[in-house]
Amino acid sequence: xIINEVKMTENKxxxxxxKKHEIEENIGHEKYDNDIYQLQVNDFMKIxxxxxxxxxxxxxxxxxxxxxxxxxxxxxxxRHNFGHDYFSFWCGGxxxxxxxxxxxxxxxxxxxxxxxxxxxxxxxxxTHKGQRIIIFQHVPWFIDNIEDNKYFNIDTxxxxxxxxKMNSAGVSHVFCGHCHRNCNxxxxxxxxxxxxxxxxxxxEDPSGLRVVKVYENNxxxxxxxxxxLPETVG
Ligand SMILES: [Zn+2]
Numbered sequence: 018x019i020i021n022e023v024k025m026t027e028n029k030x031x032x033x034x035x036k037k038h039e040i041e042e043n044i045g046h047e048k049y050d051n052d053i054y055q056l057q058v059n060d061f062m063k064i065x066x067x068x069x070x071x072x073x074x075x076x077x078x079x080x081x082x083x084x085x086x087x088x089x090x091x092x093x094x095x096r097h098n099f100g101h102d103y104f105s106f107w108c109g110g111x112x113x114x115x116x117x118x119x120x121x122x123x124x125x126x127x128x129x130x131x132x133x134x135x136x137x138x139x140x141x142x143x144t145h146k147g148q149r150i151i152i153f154q155h156v157p158w159f160i161d162n163i164e165d166n167k168y169f170n171i172d173t174x175x176x177x178x179x180x181x182k183m184n185s186a187g188v189s190h191v192f193c194g195h196c197h198r199n200c201n202x203x204x205x206x207x208x209x210x211x212x213x214x215x216x217x218x219x220x221e222d223p224s225g226l227r228v229v230k231v232y233e234n235n236x237x238x239x240x241x242x243x244x245x246l247p248e249t250v251g
Pocket of ligand 1: 080194
């Protein structure tokens with residue numbers, strides 16, 4: 018259940034004395050239209066309200082939050098609970114772009130919203146081309162090979178086009194979840210990092226989380242099983 022997983026995260030973060038860092042979370046496990054969903058949202062809010070105030074929480078919209086095939090209602094509900102489903106923020110001279118990847122996996126019921134996000138993204142990438150840019154999104158563009166479709170189902174041509182657009186704007190990393198396993202691959206200079214779940218995993222990697230350190234000239238990310246988390250990050 019999500020409450021256990023969130024509680025595990027909270028305990029680890031609180032006991033690790035982490036400060037001034039963002040935590041990226043994949044929010045719900047139940048489908049957004051399930052009765053249990055709102056209870057999970059309430060649990061999430063309650064537990065994360067206890068985070069140390071110097072830790073910023075960044076929510077990234079996933080398929081369980083708005084449905085595998087989102088519609089306006091599910092997007093509205095997400096925005097009501099968690100704020101906008103795509104947005105940008107600056108931290109330490111790096112532009113972070115948070116995307117709703119459901120607009121790329123299955124946008125048949127939300128074409129206008131999907132086009133809006135894509136226009137917004139294109140403008141951001143054009144305006145800040147060559148600056149340091151990192152992207153967060155739930156569904157990775159690909160796991161092992163760019164040709165793979167599998168469950169992740171982002172059209173191959175679209176994948177190619179989006180990866181090219183991001184790479185040529187100088188985006189250095191795309192951090193993703195969804196697959197409940199760890200993987201990192203490159204598309205040209207763009208590193209696509211997929212991180213295991215903090216709950217049930219789909220691989221031999223134990224549950225854990227990834228610590229990303231952003232330095233002046235590089236980014237170093239390390240996956241830690243929950244029982245091996247460092248006491249501090251800095
Ligand atoms: Zn997912």
